[in-house]
Amino acid sequence: MTARGTPSRFLQSVLRNGVGRYVCQLKRIVLIFSQKGPGSLGAREFIENGVVDFARKNPGTVIYVSPQPVQVAKVVAEYLNGTVREETVNKKSPQEIGELLKKLSTQSGLDIIRIRKPFHTDSPSIQGQWHPFVNRPATMGVIRPQGKQVQ
């Protein structure tokens, strides 16, 4: 659809994250995979090798590893503002899964829709925005045509 028909938002951060302390917005990662299915092979290898490093690098994120009899392996990411994102990792290599998790850890939970402007500021004007009475000489009383012509 067109940009006008789909929702859009302005660039923002969650509660000015990063201005002071940075808080990782990724709350929880659930790795759902099958112990025997062929599509979960990459997931199984990632869990064998890479998931503990990822967990150590992101101390604020809780990682659940949940083997279930599913056909399609997936990753469910939950964010601090409540957004839940599901990504399928079926038939992906462990490196791809690792990069996907890295991308999810750097996202905030805001909607992934068109961003209207790639910039935002809380203080758009430092010296004060112009209005017609800036730099206008002060007048005494009401403006009237004076009949002061000297003949």
Add this chain to the structure above:
Amino acid sequence: MSSFTKSAQQWATFARSWYLIDARMQPPGKIATMCSVRLQGKHKPIYHATSDCGDHVVVMNTRHIAFSGNKWEQKVYSSHTGYPGGFKQVTAAQLHQKDPKAIVKLAIYGMLPRNLLRRTMMQRLHLFPDDDLPEDILCNLAEELPQPRKIPRKLSEYTQEERDAFPMIWVPPEDFRMK
């Protein structure tokens, strides 16, 4: 002004002002440049050609404008009625006699950009031949602009002391006879 809401700040920044200009003893060209700058909105830092940011300008005393040189007799305003043999040429003096607002109006019209916004800007221009302005326009005026030309004083406007204090280059002898 930082405590304004966003909508109030927007209204303040894009508000349209009314300016007053007295054209008595002023050259119409200089009046016209001042008017065209303000009708387009070029005196504002928020100017953009498409954002309709021009102001209203009220020009009074257009009957008393002053051309320099011999322009009253030499400057020619031409027009054509569209019919064959309809080419008319009038001098500035004749045109001013017929319509005291026409000279200033044509000067400003020629100084505005040649696009479809020109007519809108001319609608925001208000010309008056003398200094009696209607009440509803008087209520809107926000600023009077200073006159571009300094009006020289007539000899009758000098006091006798100033005339005596003026230095004489040559004093005539007692038996000098003026022609």
